[in-house]
Amino acid sequence: MGDCEKRSVLLVAGNGVDAEAARATFAESSVSATVLTTLTDLFDRLTTEVYHCLVLPEHVDGQAGVDIARGVTKLFPDLPVVLVGVDPTTVPDEIGATALDVTTVRDPSVEAAVRAALDSAAPSVAGREPSPMETLLLSLFNEMPDHLYAKDEAARHVMMGRGFNQPTDRIGLTDLEVGELVDEHSKAAYRDEMAVLDGETDRIEVEEFLGLSAEYVLTKKVPWYDADDNIRGLVGLTQDITTRKTRERDLRRQHERMVKVALLAAHKFRNELQIAHGRLELLDCDAEELDHIEASLARISAVVDTVVSLSTQETEIVDQEPVWLSRLSREVWDTLAESQAQLRIESDARLVADQESAGLLMQFLFQNALEHVGPSVTVTVGATPDGFFIADDGPGVDVEPPERVFDAGYTTVEGNTGFGLYIARTIAENHGWEIELSEVADGGIRFDIVNVELHE
Template identity: 30%
Template structure:
């Protein structure tokens, strides 16, 4: 019967007892409380087999914890250790991993220990001592144990696949009697499995088909294989059309495979519908195979191809991490890796890269597709481009921050015209001279313009709307006329530029810069406005006390002020307007050590 299971136990070990496919490597967990001896064992084992990887734990409890999270092919364990001895470790390993190779490698040997180890399921029992040749023996025992373990696991998977196959599968002996039938075979024929075992195959054939079976099908199968369509008689007397395949093994065992034609066509139609639905889904869909090395993609739909920009042949066989790059954060990647390791569903959002290098936000949902034994046979992944949603969310957050800052600085900017209005009204009330009220038209107009600015910002989400050529000197002169300047003076350089700007926003900027110089420079401060030499932009400078270098980085921070009772919002307003235009501002020494603000990267 061995021939009916290609690649079985014998096929996994070569003539010398070595693992045929060493490309996978062998991971050994060595539990040994003596660190020096543990290092020696690791060195010799890895010299004996270059595909061995030996990890050592000196604490048996820590070793058991590691076993839960590491992919280990074999455990090599000492007997006499503090906390837990080797037999106690063996007992706990067997409770969780009944078939994992376990070698008890101990210097304290006795028939009693050996007997108890065997009763608890030890794979190999080996005593330390005798020189370096013991490591060659240990390496050989590990190698053969792992080979058997992998081969048995392969056979188990193969048998499980036969048991759960959609097709009916049966084995018959030389006399034509059933010696094995899977569940699907019994379902198609209508018999219980136990009823068919020991029964001759001719019970399933109507009289008209028996001659064909003996004269055509069996002879062709002995020559290699027979395929075709036949009619079976079910236990209840009904007939069923089956696609039929029979062949013989070298030991004369007959292998028979059948498929219910009507059911198969229905299944094919259902699978075709599902496959079309997956292929045409507006999101990316992938299926990966955890039984293969590195859990590669074995299916990718058209949506995934379109989403990533990679050709299907570039995708198949790759792990999904090929979409990751420098901007991919570690947290969602770790969450996906841990969920796959634990066979649990997970949903994350992370930055991925398309084939052309473009970044996009990918919403990834992964779920295991479990087999009858509960273990994941595959993982299905759904990928959706959510870049636009992230952009909307980022714009929303920026809007919130903009409104918070804008509200503060706007209230500050309103104070100047409001103070003028209050002052003129008070003078008119005190003196009875209504002429003072003539001077409030301009600040009222200014407040009206600021209110319009508020409406524009609320509507567009931008501090700067329409930009047009604006003469900086002309606007500075207009602003100067609205300020309480006392004995201060304003000088405008001939080279003061005309710039592309939102005129109302530029006026607010100059109000704050000129007002700052008046506020800090004293009664007779001199202020100069002009163009920059060799670069596009303009400056506002004064001969006041200046700004210490240590404070220049903080001067535009909302709330920062050096004046008692100051709001610290004037310069924050300037910074907002500069940034909204795409300009930059820097602080330099001004006239005779005063302050100088330079606005650069300005479009002339």
């Protein structure tokens, strides 16, 4: 191989590939060798510089070299990859890498494998200068503050941006293999992705509460098409929407205060109207005058009904779509709870519901727990086979029959309107759901919302 044919090899240091040993291996050869001690810039180097072979260790930065090779070969399918310190029988055939079960890069078999790779045809992408489109896409992945990523036909990460994670810390893995994700969420994400990859849908969009550095996120996923218009994988974008959710929480709090004022006023007006009607029946005066008074009271009653209707108009079902129980619960809870109160998510599922009205249902059930148990209450939310439940750790229900708590105007708390649980049941009925009330063995009450459609 003459100087005019000089080729470049990129070596990543790690288990089996010592940085200094790697440099020494090719220092006096006709090969131009570059050594990376971290994976962070791996895809940047492969995209913007010319390389004809990649050497990977068994492990680097806590990741398996085989997984990294899987991601690299999806984007650079013609680039020869040599794995050092890896049993060849553990490398899937579709990766197409040369695996050498040796302990050091200084082993002669490593240089022989690299030279054999360099004697083959130059890789079509990594072996040439990048196009403007390639550098544009790399900049998009690197500079976007959001989490941008691509996955292959088996939903394994192929490339990641720098928005939320290191650009290589999930390469070659599916969401099912990412430990920091909640089990229910990773399984649901994988099902969604397979629906995209199988052509069942051309777009996934879902909001989640993760409780990580980005508490609330919005994820969108679309197919990745090849030159023949076949689905090769998918592209995803996950955005941190915590700030937006905080604004929505403040607006929900304001709305809650307005609803409570309107319902309390309506409750008091109705009490006064009942007193007025009772007094009116005792009056002994001209029938025509009584008719005028009754008509006036009827108009006031109609105004009260309108106030109640306008205050609770969110109970109308607008658009039902999948929503995570945990995300909606946390979102509503943050608008109501004091610092001492606690929300515990026992299990999670995706409900098919109108988010605004379902959130209002939760709002009244949470408010009921806070008002009847107190600011130190613990409320537990969880999924069931046919819906979800909301339970508290209070003293339980002291009324017979217990279902009276759903009656309009019924309350045991002074100043309360008595409309909260009535409205919650109305919302449930509008969805085609039912609310079942039961007492918890250790104290407290539990509301089971049943007949709920769950999104698989």
